[in-house]
Amino acid sequence: MSTEPPPIEVRHVSKAFRVDGRFVQALRDVSLMARAQEFVSLIGPSGCGKSTLLNIISGLMEPDEGVILLHGKPGEQRLGRIGYMPQRDLLLPWRRLLDNILLGPEVMGRDLEQARQEARELLPLFGLQGFEDAYPATLSGGMRQRAALMRTFLCKQEIILLDEPFGALDALTRRTMRSWLLEVWARFRQTLLFVTHDVDEAIFLSDRIYVLSPRPGHVVRELTIELPRPREERVVSSSTFAAYREEILAALGL
Amino acid sequence: MRDKRARPSQRWRPLGNWRYAPPFVLLLSLLILWQGATAIWQIESYILPSPWEILQAGIQARGLLAQHTWQTAQETFWGFLLALGAGFSLGLAIDFSPFLRDALYPVLVISQTIPIIAIAPLLVIWFGYGIWPKIIVVGLVCFFPIAVNTADGLRAADPEMISLLRTMGASYKDIFLKVRLPGALPMIFTGVKVAITYSVVGAILGEWVGGSKGLGIFMLRSTNSFRTDWVFASIAVTAVLSVLLFGSVKLLERLTLRWYYTAAREERWEEIQKK
Numbered sequence: 001m002s003t004e005p006p007p008i009e010v011r012h013v014s015k016a017f018r019v020d021g022r023f024v025q026a027l028r029d030v031s032l033m034a035r036a037q038e039f040v041s042l043i044g045p046s047g048c049g050k051s052t053l054l055n056i057i058s059g060l061m062e063p064d065e066g067v068i069l070l071h072g073k074p075g076e077q078r079l080g081r082i083g084y085m086p087q088r089d090l091l092l093p094w095r096r097l098l099d100n101i102l103l104g105p106e107v108m109g110r111d112l113e114q115a116r117q118e119a120r121e122l123l124p125l126f127g128l129q130g131f132e133d134a135y136p137a138t139l140s141g142g143m144r145q146r147a148a149l150m151r152t153f154l155c156k157q158e159i160i161l162l163d164e165p166f167g168a169l170d171a172l173t174r175r176t177m178r179s180w181l182l183e184v185w186a187r188f189r190q191t192l193l194f195v196t197h198d199v200d201e202a203i204f205l206s207d208r209i210y211v212l213s214p215r216p217g218h219v220v221r222e223l224t225i226e227l228p229r230p231r232e233e234r235v236v237s238s239s240t241f242a243a244y245r246e247e248i249l250a251a252l253g254l
Numbered sequence: 255m256r257d258k259r260a261r262p263s264q265r266w267r268p269l270g271n272w273r274y275a276p277p278f279v280l281l282l283s284l285l286i287l288w289q290g291a292t293a294i295w296q297i298e299s300y301i302l303p304s305p306w307e308i309l310q311a312g313i314q315a316r317g318l319l320a321q322h323t324w325q326t327a328q329e330t331f332w333g334f335l336l337a338l339g340a341g342f343s344l345g346l347a348i349d350f351s352p353f354l355r356d357a358l359y360p361v362l363v364i365s366q367t368i369p370i371i372a373i374a375p376l377l378v379i380w381f382g383y384g385i386w387p388k389i390i391v392v393g394l395v396c397f398f399p400i401a402v403n404t405a406d407g408l409r410a411a412d413p414e415m416i417s418l419l420r421t422m423g424a425s426y427k428d429i430f431l432k433v434r435l436p437g438a439l440p441m442i443f444t445g446v447k448v449a450i451t452y453s454v455v456g457a458i459l460g461e462w463v464g465g466s467k468g469l470g471i472f473m474l475r476s477t478n479s480f481r482t483d484w485v486f487a488s489i490a491v492t493a494v495l496s497v498l499l500f501g502s503v504k505l506l507e508r509l510t511l512r513w514y515y516t517a518a519r520e521e522r523w524e525e526i527q528k529k
């Protein structure tokens with residue numbers, strides 16, 4: 001492995017919230033990292049601080065303790081440097097689909113004509129062709145999620161954070177979406193930090209997985225997934241896959 | 255990966271099709287009842303003229319009515335523009351800083367408890383008998399709902415949407431123009447619709463205190479000369495003017511907020527109402 005510092009590293013991060021005068025410890029001493037072009041998943045029970053961690057990494061929040069390093073240097077100004085897809089799709093209802101997708105390039109002051117052209121070419125990959133002019137309210141959940149994902153990828157950041165992007169979808173749609181996400185990722189090859197609470201999804205997608213404990217969130221296990229790529233659906237029924245599943249479930253205490 | 259709900263809105267209907275039939279029928283039945291009542295009890299026309307007499311009187315006085323209506327329409331227009339400017343600016347100011355919010359909001363609420371009818375004569379003393387006092391009265395009557403709805407609408411922005419833009423490195427101005435203002439528009443339009451409903455009545459109020467032209471003046475003069483039919487004719491014109499103004503705002507709203515009035519949303523409401 002190279003000695004270059006990883007694009008993103010979280011070091012000894014802790015975070016507590018004050019809720020009704022009480023302290024709620026959301027994260028306790030979390031350390032993890034993602035290498036260039038790596039697909040890393042964070043898996044943990046609901047409420048263990050996964051979203052909080054992504055909020056901190058993106059720069060929306062600062063940790064109480066610990067640091068976020070970008071390429072080995074303290075990332076003091078992280079806003080605008082990391083692509084973030086929050087749990088809700090957050091499409092702006094007053095913008096047509098294509099204008100929603102182009103929000104990133106627009107805000108960042110990039111060449112909009114060029115971005116629009118590229119977006120149009122990519123619409124089929126995201127299954128959104130023909131809906132450029134539709135308002136979000138008229139789209140299905142799956143489409144909205146793909147649009148949000150496309151918006152995130154088109155921000156063209158080297159690091160992308162995805163917070164349970166398929167969390168709100170039904171099990172069948174999730175299955176098609178995960179193979180499709182790998183296709184998309186193969187094309188953009190950004191460093192991905194993927195949050196989920198679905199064990200199979202994490203194994204299927206990732207190069208590496210961090211398992212978090214219940215609140216306060218803490219890394220209890222790190223696994224490298226050595227399934228060959230490109231991955232196909234039937235890998236799910238292999239014995240290696242089952243072994244990984246056992247390991248993660250054990251780490252989750254299930 | 256497609257499903258059939260995900261179809262761009264085609265059934266876009268700016269004003270609905272038959273939605274305006276019920277009020278029309280109701281209004282017509284009331285007029286017929288009124289006509290019948292005046293005939294049965296042979297009510298004197300200077301006490302209560304029949305709708306038919308009112309219509310005839312209106313047509314007879316159409317030249318006069320048109321002049322006065324034009325005057326009132328002008329007062330309404332400029333006064334409403336003033337209210338729009340002042341209301342929106344005040345809404346922005348309230349939104350701009352917590353200090354201004356704390357300072358301005360209560361004062362605005364108190365300002366609404368002052369009876370306009372008490373201020374209007376003062377306005378005449380300060381600004382004379384010209385069009386200005388009327389414009390100001392319309393402004394005073396109309397600015398409040400616009401100011402409040404602008405301030406509250408801007409506040410109602412989804413914090414997560416704002417966060418999303420911040421992760422893209424957006425500036426305060428970007429967030430305001432791309433998230434908060436567009437999101438506030440439905441509420442601002444609601445304020446504007448309330449305001450425009452009061453606007454014509456505001457102008458007439460302004461005329462009553464001092465003036466020589468306008469529907470309000472025409473009403474006063476007709477009352478004094480027992481031309482009750484003309485009083486009702488000018489009331490009818492006032493109502494028509496108000497409805498027309500309201501209708502234009504509504505139409506503008508539908509055109510501006512096409513994202514808000516998507517076919518999917520309308521259908522959902524129809525379903526809810528069926529239950």
Ligand SMILES: Nc1ncnc2c1ncn2[C@@H]1O[C@H](COP(=O)(O)OP(=O)(O)O)[C@@H](O)[C@H]1O
Binds near residue numbers: 024044046050053
């Ligand atoms: N802004 C906040 N203020 C107060 N408490 C918060 C805030 N954000 C998260 N929390 C709390 O922190 C804990 C972790 O939340 P979250 O990061 O959303 O978990 P997850 O995404 O893993 O489900 C929860 O108990 C939640 O209530």
Ligand SMILES: [Mg+2]
Binds near residue numbers: 050051052087163
């Ligand atoms: Mg979460």
